[in-house]
Amino acid sequence: MNRLIIVSNRVTTPSGKGEETVGGLAMALAAALREYSGLWFGWSGKTVTEFNGHMNLQRVEGVTTATIDLEEADLSEYYNGYANKTLWPLFHYRQDLTAYDRSFDEGYQRVNRRFAETLRPLIEPDDLVWIHDYHLIPLAFELRKLGVKNRIGFFLHIPWPAHQLITTLPRHKELVEALFAYDLVGFQTPEYQQAFEEYVLNEADGVITADGLLRAFGRPLRTGAFPIGIDAKEFAELASSPRAQRTYDVMAAHTAFRQMIVGVDRLDYSKGMEERFLGFERLLSDHPDLRREVLFLQIAPLSRESVEAYQEIRARLDALSGRINGEYADIDWNPVRYVNRNYRRDELAGVYRAAKVALVTPSRDGMNLVAKEFVAAQNPNDPGVLVLSRFAGAANQLHEALIVNPNSPEEIAEALNRALSMPLAERIERWRALFDNVQREDVTAWRDAFVNALAATRSGDHARSAE
Ligand code: ADP
Ligand code: F6P
Numbered sequence: 001m002n003r004l005i006i007v008s009n010r011v012t013t014p015s016g017k018g019e020e021t022v023g024g025l026a027m028a029l030a031a032a033l034r035e036y037s038g039l040w041f042g043w044s045g046k047t048v049t050e051f052n053g054h055m056n057l058q059r060v061e062g063v064t065t066a067t068i069d070l071e072e073a074d075l076s077e078y079y080n081g082y083a084n085k086t087l088w089p090l091f092h093y094r095q096d097l098t099a100y101d102r103s104f105d106e107g108y109q110r111v112n113r114r115f116a117e118t119l120r121p122l123i124e125p126d127d128l129v130w131i132h133d134y135h136l137i138p139l140a141f142e143l144r145k146l147g148v149k150n151r152i153g154f155f156l157h158i159p160w161p162a163h164q165l166i167t168t169l170p171r172h173k174e175l176v177e178a179l180f181a182y183d184l185v186g187f188q189t190p191e192y193q194q195a196f197e198e199y200v201l202n203e204a205d206g207v208i209t210a211d212g213l214l215r216a217f218g219r220p221l222r223t224g225a226f227p228i229g230i231d232a233k234e235f236a237e238l239a240s241s242p243r244a245q246r247t248y249d250v251m252a253a254h255t256a257f258r259q260m261i262v263g264v265d266r267l268d269y270s271k272g273m274e275e276r277f278l279g280f281e282r283l284l285s286d287h288p289d290l291r292r293e294v295l296f297l298q299i300a301p302l303s304r305e306s307v308e309a310y311q312e313i314r315a316r317l318d319a320l321s322g323r324i325n326g327e328y329a330d331i332d333w334n335p336v337r338y339v340n341r342n343y344r345r346d347e348l349a350g351v352y353r354a355a356k357v358a359l360v361t362p363s364r365d366g367m368n369l370v371a372k373e374f375v376a377a378q379n380p381n382d383p384g385v386l387v388l389s390r391f392a393g394a395a396n397q398l399h400e401a402l403i404v405n406p407n408s409p410e411e412i413a414e415a416l417n418r419a420l421s422m423p424l425a426e427r428i429e430r431w432r433a434l435f436d437n438v439q440r441e442d443v444t445a446w447r448d449a450f451v452n453a454l455a456a457t458r459s460g461d462h463a464r465s466a467e
Pocket of ligand 2: 010025026133157158303304
């Protein structure tokens with residue numbers, strides 16, 4: 001078996017204790033690497049005054065990690081800048097929040113070069129190199145310049161936007177051309193894959209060859225859809241662990257067995273939390289009989305706090321939860337419980353299990369693993385109901401959820417009402433189909449599908465055409 005080198009912006013091996021930064025990528029990669037001999041390379045999350053290229057090698061929970069520190073300027077131009085003020089909002093259809101700044105672009109290229117130069121000596125001839133997410137699109141191009149001839153794959157965890165949208169990005173062609181330094185580029189859904197192909201066919205004179213490769217910029221590229229999953233078996237086990245049971249009991253006592261609706265998201269404007277809060281408010285106003293019978297727990301750990309758009313959404317959610325409670329709360333009942341902290345995985349599993357409904361309503365989301373975790377954590381004899389945005393990649397697989405338009409508080413309120421009154425037999429039927437999918441298309445299936453497809457590409461093609 002080839003050694004696998006995984007590269008992502010952030011490297012976090014979850015201890016499960018809820019102290020580390022959260023996000024779908026970290027959860028999935030830690031699970032994916034567990035049975036593989038290999039290496040996980042990326043940023044340590046720390047900054048130094050001057051970049052020194054020192055690598056910190058560690059072995060944590062069976063995974064070898066190699067991390068580097070970045071400079072303050074890298075953080076503001078690459079991570080907060082090009083990655084999270086330009087690409088993230090644009091790829092999530094928020095052109096209104098997308099900032100273009102030449103220094104972001106330069107910082108992005110510089111950090112990708114730094115990643116390449118530090119990683120280069122660690123790569124051995126037969127290694128498969130698997131690079132993750134929008135922070136590192138140009139990394140293979142930089143590695144090829146340094147003579148790396150290995151097979152290199154890229155997986156995009158977030159959506160690939162519609163053709164017209166990507167053309168609003170200055171130098172969009174260079175960004176797409178950089179993807180042609182890979183042997184395989186993977187997307188979460190066939191829709192994102194098609195949007196990418198459409199761009200290449202229309203903007204870069206691309207063609208699809210007889211063997212299904214996309215050819216443009218003088219190079220061939222294999223693309224594919226590889227929907228990411230969770231470690232469903234482990235998560236289902238976590239949900240019946242003693243710690244999860246304790247959390248469940250505490251929740252049950254505190255909610256006085258009211259029907260709990262739960263949302264769990266990084267505090268990000270792409271997660272549709274404002275419309276969700278408004279949807280819950282609408283439920284209370286339209287259904288006076290449900291007041292005091294329900295409560296909505298929104299868990300939203302803080303994320304990317306230096307970016308203004310994140311500060312703004314935080315302020316709006318603070319105000320909105322306060323307003324709903326001000327309007328509807330009573331001396332012994334608060335309709336909204338809004339918390340910004342991280343939880344251990346087993347506690348989270350207990351929370352999911354105690355909920356009657358999960359609201360997963362992002363305005364756009366590459367996949368959304370919370371939807372899958374909620375399903376895996378349910379009690380098979382009395383499962384909760386998943387309300388899911390049609391714009392989450394997960395909606396492509398989880399058809400038996402109640403699918404909603406996340407921009408419509410009315411639709412969210414209706415789906416909530418339906419979920420809260422759904423007969424047990426229907427809940428069980430829907431849940432079985434959902435769980436079957438979450439179990440079948442789990443994180444191991446995702447990893448194996450991608451790694452096998454990467455191993456099957458013809459190594460060296462790119463190195464040759466770049467020469
Ligand atoms: P994203 O990658 O955009 O953050 P996902 O839904 O795919 O979105 O992944 C989020 C991950 O972060 C999930 O594994 C979820 O359990 C985890 N997570 C979210 N909020 C918390 C929290 N408060 N405590 C612990 N883990 C959390
Ligand atoms: O899955 C999308 C993603 O951006 C990951 O790349 C990232 O690790 C996660 O969300 C959390 O974001 P951040 O690393 O910026 O805290």
